[in-house]
Amino acid sequence: MSETHAEYTDAWSEQEPPQPPAASTVTPADAADAARLVSFGLQPKLLPARDVEYTELLRRYREDPAFARLADAVATGLGLVVLEVSPRAGMAVTAGEDSVFAVRMGDYARRANTDSADRFLHGLAHLAVAAMAFPRPEDLADDAYIGRLTVNGVDAFVRQACLRLEQRAEEQGENTDPASDAPGLEAAWRIYARRSATGATKDARRLAGSTTGIVGKAAAFLTDSGFLQRTGDEGGGSYRTTARYQLQVRDMAGSAAMAELLELGVVPVSDGSATLLPPPEGDDLELAADAGLPFHA
Numbered sequence: 001m002s003e004t005h006a007e008y009t010d011a012w013s014e015q016e017p018p019q020p021p022a023a024s025t026v027t028p029a030d031a032a033d034a035a036r037l038v039s040f041g042l043q044p045k046l047l048p049a050r051d052v053e054y055t056e057l058l059r060r061y062r063e064d065p066a067f068a069r070l071a072d073a074v075a076t077g078l079g080l081v082v083l084e085v086s087p088r089a090g091m092a093v094t095a096g097e098d099s100v101f102a103v104r105m106g107d108y109a110r111r112a113n114t115d116s117a118d119r120f121l122h123g124l125a126h127l128a129v130a131a132m133a134f135p136r137p138e139d140l141a142d143d144a145y146i147g148r149l150t151v152n153g154v155d156a157f158v159r160q161a162c163l164r165l166e167q168r169a170e171e172q173g174e175n176t177d178p179a180s181d182a183p184g185l186e187a188a189w190r191i192y193a194r195r196s197a198t199g200a201t202k203d204a205r206r207l208a209g210s211t212t213g214i215v216g217k218a219a220a221f222l223t224d225s226g227f228l229q230r231t232g233d234e235g236g237g238s239y240r241t242t243a244r245y246q247l248q249v250r251d252m253a254g255s256a257a258m259a260e261l262l263e264l265g266v267v268p269v270s271d272g273s274a275t276l277l278p279p280p281e282g283d284d285l286e287l288a289a290d291a292g293l294p295f296h297a
Contacts, residue, residue, distance in 0.1 A: 026070060033057060034071040038078065041091030042101065044226025044244055048090045061085050083251055088143065089243040094251055118209065121192055125211075125218040128158045129228075130249045133241045140250055143243070150235025154215045155197055162189040212236050 037057040040046060048054045061068045062085070071091070075082050079099025083092040095101040132154050133147035134140040166189065196210045207213050219239055222228040227245035232238040 026066070030067065030070060031074070033060070034067065034074045037061060037071050037091055038074050038080070038093070041075070041080075041082075041093040046090065046226075048087055054090065055087070058085060058087060058090065061091070081251070083247040084243075086243075089247060092244050092247045094248060118214065121195070121211070121214050122218060124158060124192065125154065125215045126222075128154050128161070129215070129218055129222065130252070132157055133228075133245065134249055140246065143246070145246070147241040147246075148231070149239055151212050151215045151219055151237040152235040154219075155212045155236075158192055158211070158215075159197070162193040165189040166193070 036053070040048075040051070040054045040057065046054065048058055061071055068085075071085075072082055075091075075093055078101065079096045080093040080101065081096055083089075083094055085091050095103070129149065132149045134145070135147075139145045139147065192211060196207070198207070198210050198212050216237060219228060219230075219237060222245065223230055223239065227242055227248060228239040229242060230237065231240050
């Protein structure tokens with residue numbers, strides 16, 4: 001063996017053997033804290049500013065990348081999607097389709113004591129609330145924007161959409177009732193338009209099956225879920241949006257139903273200073289140029 005080769009062999013033998021990857025520094029306490037943060041995110045009415053532990057865990061999430069990854073992993077394992085983690089929204093999460101935390105329309109209908117035949121109308125009410133809460137693309141994009149709406153205003157908006165759909169059907173020569181299981185808004189506008197806007201029980205309470213009753217249930221559900229805050233009784237009930245709801249609407253903005261509603265272009269755009277109210281009798285809702293919804297196909 002040559003002297004050069006011997007020196008090379010000796011140098012190689014003196015090198016330290018490859019070391020295994022460093023053990024993870026995640027501790028059970030870290031995992032518990034991450035799960036605790038996710039649990040705070042599942043309490044939509046809990047505001048970070050009102051809970052010291054919540055605030056501290058949010059700070060840790062923002063400053064410690066390893067902890068943030070751990071919290072995200074915990075959320076993913078529970079079938080949750082993290083929309084935002086910030087002081088304004090807390091840990092805002094939404095449930096994936098297969099998550100145990102997902103609220104399905106059937107579950108909502110049972111919780112709201114809803115007739116199964118009216119489920120599509122309730123879905124339409126939720127769609128309309130989102131559209132009225134953020135009537136312009138810039139409203140949905142602006143973190144400081146607070147949407148305001150009333151039950152009567154949402155009902156008036158849906159009825160205006162129904163009118164547009166009726167006009168479109170007549171123009172296309174399709175003014176016949178669709179099959180009960182037909183998809184899209186076309187299958188719902190006739191039902192909504194024929195339903196009483198209010199109705200009343202003997203003690204003057206709003207009928208649950210009226211259209212304002214349906215919108216009222218949607219607003220109450222969103223309030224219980226931390227998406228809206230009730231601000232008064234005007235217009236059948238007035239509400240303001242929360243940061244969590246803005247994030248939720250952003251997440252659902254690409255849905256086909258949103259895109260279909262966008263095409264109607266019936267959302268009146270105001271200066272944002274007044275609560276949305278139903279139009280005066282006979283008013284055909286004059287619209288601002290290029291008015292539309294912040295949703296895209």
